[in-house]
Amino acid sequence: MALKITEECINCDVCEPECPNEAIYQGEEIYEIDPSKCTECVGHYDEPQCQQVCPIDCIPLDPKHMETEEKLWEKYATLTGNPIP
Template sequence: MALMITDECINCDVCEPECPNNAIYQGDEIYEIDPNKCTECVGHFDEPQCQQVCPVDCIPLDPDHAETQEQLMDKFVKLTGKG
């Protein structure tokens, strides 16, 4: 699954620079994650970096974008050209 940022976000700015896919961006009110770019850091790291640095724990899995590990790896390959 892609990740999402909930309305508990405090706009602390720590998640956005940690995303290796540039999937996190400033939305109208809080940071948001582009599900087409989010691989949960599959291919880059063992765990999602945004979740690791978030001080308020507001980055859960997005139930509207269910993906397997294989699908996340395929997305990583498409986004980076690595594989």
């Protein structure tokens, strides 16, 4: 399942550089996450880095983009060109 940034976002700029897949970008009003690039940091870290650094906890799972861990690993492999371990 991809993550999403809610309207509580204060545009503090700390999440965007932490994303190893470059899935976070500045939207019209707040930062947004491209669900086709979000792997919840699977393959890179044990926990989503954007959630770890967000000072206001506004990055929940996105129920509109449900994915199994297997799908997240497949996405990781596609995005990085690395094999699934």
